[in-house]
Structure formats: structure tokens, C-alpha cells
Amino acid sequence: MVQNLIVGLIFLLALIYVGRLIYKSFQAKSSCDSGCGKCGAVDFNKIEKQLREKGL
Numbered sequence: 001m002v003q004n005l006i007v008g009l010i011f012l013l014a015l016i017y018v019g020r021l022i023y024k025s026f027q028a029k030s031s032c033d034s035g036c037g038k039c040g041a042v043d044f045n046k047i048e049k050q051l052r053e054k055g056l
Helices: 002-025 044-054
Strands: none
16 A cells, blocks of 8 residues: 555656656746747747748
8 A cells, every 4th residue: 555655656746747847848038038049948929020021
């Protein structure tokens, strides 16, 4: 019984950890003004501007 609780707790902590990683990957950093592409933040305004310049 105790073993099942320990395994369940470890599994729950692993789910929380993975969920936190996914959540943080979609959050833009406030200092992402350089546009280097390292942070993975998507700037939809920049994409829209580029599409308008290309005439799409």
C-alpha cells in the first residue's frame, strides 16, 4: 500500500514538472527585444508585419 502511494506521488510530481516545463516554454520573456529566436517566444505582430510587407 505504501509503495503504491510513493509511486503515485512520484508520478504526480513528474506530471507537475513536465507541465511546468511546457508552460514556461510558451511564456515570453520581458527582455526579448532582440529577435534572436533563442527564447522561443512567438511575436505575432512581427509576423503579421512581415506578411504585409511581402503582400501576402
